[in-house]
Amino acid sequence: MFNKIWWKAAGIRAVKTMAQTAVATIGTATMVTSVDWKMVGSATVLAGVLSLLTSVNGLPECKAQAALDAADEEATDDEAEAVDEVKECEVI
Structure with a gap:
């Protein structure tokens, strides 16, 4: 935590x-x-x-980051690029 x-x-x-x-x-x-x-x-x-x-x-920011991390683990190569682009955005 x-x-x-x-x-x-x-x-x-x-x-x-x-x-x-x-x-x-x-x-x-x-x-x-x-x-x-x-x-x-x-x-x-x-x-x-x-x-x-x-x-x-x-904190909702931490939950959002955890969701992005989980999506990244389950993503295919094409989806992983999209997840990485979202991660580059400031979640906070």
Whole structure:
């Protein structure tokens, strides 16, 4: 479960969540000088940790990758090329 694919997908989700949290928290201040940077940092880190913990339940990206791997194993030569092309696309 905690393989390279999972860590990559969970990490991308966590970074996106952290960025969204930072933007939302900074946006609550009326002026840039009134931003409570400690609160922004704390909320951002907490959001990243919560995102990783939520990802333990499973990630659709990992299921999609597992399906592609299974299709690759069962594919004929012509089908294998098509599967490889799909794998080159970013699943996340």
